[in-house]
Amino acid sequence: MKVDYLIVGAGFTGATLAERIARELDKKVLVVDRRLHMGGNAYDEYDEHGVLVHRYGPHIFHTQSKKVWDYLSRFTEWRPYYHRVRAVVEGKEIPLPFSLASLRRLFSERLADLLEEKLIAHFGYGARISILKLKEVQDPDLRFLADYVYKNVFEGYTLKQWGLKPEELSPSVTARVPILVSYDERYFQDTYQAMPKEGYTALFRRMLAHPNIRVLLGADWKEVEGEVRFDRLIFTGPMDEFFGYLHGPLPYRSLRFAFEHHQRPWFQEVGTVNYPNDHGFTRITEFKHLTHQAYLPHTTVVYEYPEAYEPGKNEPYYPVPREENEERLALYQKEAAKLKTVLFAGRLGDYRYYNMDQAVARALKLFEEVARG
Numbered sequence: 502m503k504v505d506y507l508i509v510g511a512g513f514t515g516a517t518l519a520e521r522i523a524r525e526l527d528k529k530v531l532v533v534d535r536r537l538h539m540g541g542n543a544y545d546e547y548d549e550h551g552v553l554v555h556r557y558g559p560h561i562f563h564t565q566s567k568k569v570w571d572y573l574s575r576f577t578e579w580r581p582y583y584h585r586v587r588a589v590v591e592g593k594e595i596p597l598p599f600s601l602a603s604l605r606r607l608f609s610e611r612l613a614d615l616l617e618e619k620l621i622a623h624f625g626y627g628a629r630i631s632i633l634k635l636k637e638v639q640d641p642d643l644r645f646l647a648d649y650v651y652k653n654v655f656e657g658y659t660l661k662q663w664g665l666k667p668e669e670l671s672p673s674v675t676a677r678v679p680i681l682v683s684y685d686e687r688y689f690q691d692t693y694q695a696m697p698k699e700g701y702t703a704l705f706r707r708m709l710a711h712p713n714i715r716v717l718l719g720a721d722w723k724e725v726e727g728e729v730r731f732d733r734l735i736f737t738g739p740m741d742e743f744f745g746y747l748h749g750p751l752p753y754r755s756l757r758f759a760f761e762h763h764q765r766p767w768f769q770e771v772g773t774v775n776y777p778n779d780h781g782f783t784r785i786t787e788f789k790h791l792t793h794q795a796y797l798p799h800t801t802v803v804y805e806y807p808e809a810y811e812p813g814k815n816e817p818y819y820p821v822p823r824e825e826n827e828e829r830l831a832l833y834q835k836e837a838a839k840l841k842t843v844l845f846a847g848r849l850g851d852y853r854y855y856n857m858d859q860a861v862a863r864a865l866k867l868f869e870e871v872a873r874g
């Protein structure tokens with residue numbers, strides 16, 4: 502078999518590149534994925550109770566990029582959805598990101614008033630500050646707040662999720678969940694926030710339904726390598742695996758997902774409840790809040806238990822953003838640069854903590870380079 506492009510991985514990165522190359526360049530593309538389905542980690546399916554669940558953890562679409570939004574809108578209609586998250590702190594469920602509303606759930610009116618006033622005076626109403634930045638503040642009352650939020654919201658969760666403290670990771674990791682000097686109770690603040698109306702898998706089916714695209718599922722790249730001839734390869738799996746761990750493994754963090762079905766309409770009040778300080782899991786998500794199934798009389802939730810990544814045993818869900826890993830990544834990037842017909846992209850291929858929209862943006866950018874030749 503001969504194709505123009507062989508793309509390894511049918512997630513957002515692989516599907517976007519396949520669609521663009523097949524449609525715009527009129528080239529023959531074969532997409533292979535070792536899983537038995539397309540969609541990568543965004544794959545969704547109906548469980549045995551008829552609840553639409555995300556097999557690899559909750560996926561909520563949000564972006565600031567009109568380009569990405571417009572592109573994906575060719576393959577799906579949307580349902581507006583503003584994700585809401587709470588964290589259990591000292592037995593109370595507080596809004597997350599930590600905001601002025603969270604202050605009021607935890608502290609006396611007098612203390613909350615004082616901290617609100619100081620936060621606004623210091624940063625301005627509407628500001629978003631990372632916890633590591635807030636910890637640098639000198640004012641004693643804001644120091645108290647920073648230490649409190651660090652200890653009760655970030656430290657335990659981060660230790661569970663990564664096996665590391667917040668300051669041992671790139672500051673960009675904890676900055677994903679800023680402290681909000683406002684009463685905004687949405688988890689994300691992006692312009693576009695929505696869920697694909699018929700789910701992610703339906704979106705992927707439309708993306709890949711082109712006469713120039715063939716999709717081969719349940720096939721590892723290693724198995725097809727000798728069978729298929731191709732001009733160019735786009736690899737969206739783990740870069741270190743591609744090179745046979747030549748420079749040692751790039752660290753990843755994995756998760757175990759535990760699904761539970763309950764014979765009652767709702768399990769919790771919001772989409773996700775985080776448990777920074779108790780239990781072995783980090784968060785519980787109830788899918789019905791995210792999807793279009795509020796009418797169901799029963800519900801399914803998922804618990805996320807972080808664990809070490811072991812190749813062959815579990816999945817490399819998260820690259821670990823920290824300096825020493827960048828050094829190893831640079832060695833692999835050097836290897837990649839030597840290969841003129843192989844391109845790497847995606848959360849695993851670039852070893853970058855991309856959200857879905859960032860994976861699509863990266864793929865669209867790479868497509869432009871491919872199209873220029």
Ligand code: FAD
Pocket residue numbers: 509510511512513514515533534535536540541542543557558559560561562563720721722723737738739756818819846847848849855856857858860
């Ligand atoms: P992937 O989706 O990982 O796809 C890569 C594919 O390559 C996989 O299907 C894999 O099977 C295949 N593959 C790898 N190696 C090989 C090989 N050797 N041979 C054949 N196939 C191979 N993003 C958001 O925007 N919002 C969210 O709410 C959100 N929640 C998330 C929650 C969790 C728990 C996780 C883990 C991620 C979340 N993300 C979220 C991020 C999102 O999953 C990624 O941005 C997106 O899936 C990246 O797409 P990708 O195509 O680069 O990688």
Ligand code: UDP
Pocket residue numbers: 588597654655656658659662674675676677678775777
């Ligand atoms: N985080 C935290 N406590 C929380 C939520 C997030 O400490 O209650 C930190 C933690 O380090 C986490 C990071 O912020 O890994 C990013 O959180 P996000 O919800 O964006 O993680 P993801 O959805 O990608 O797993």
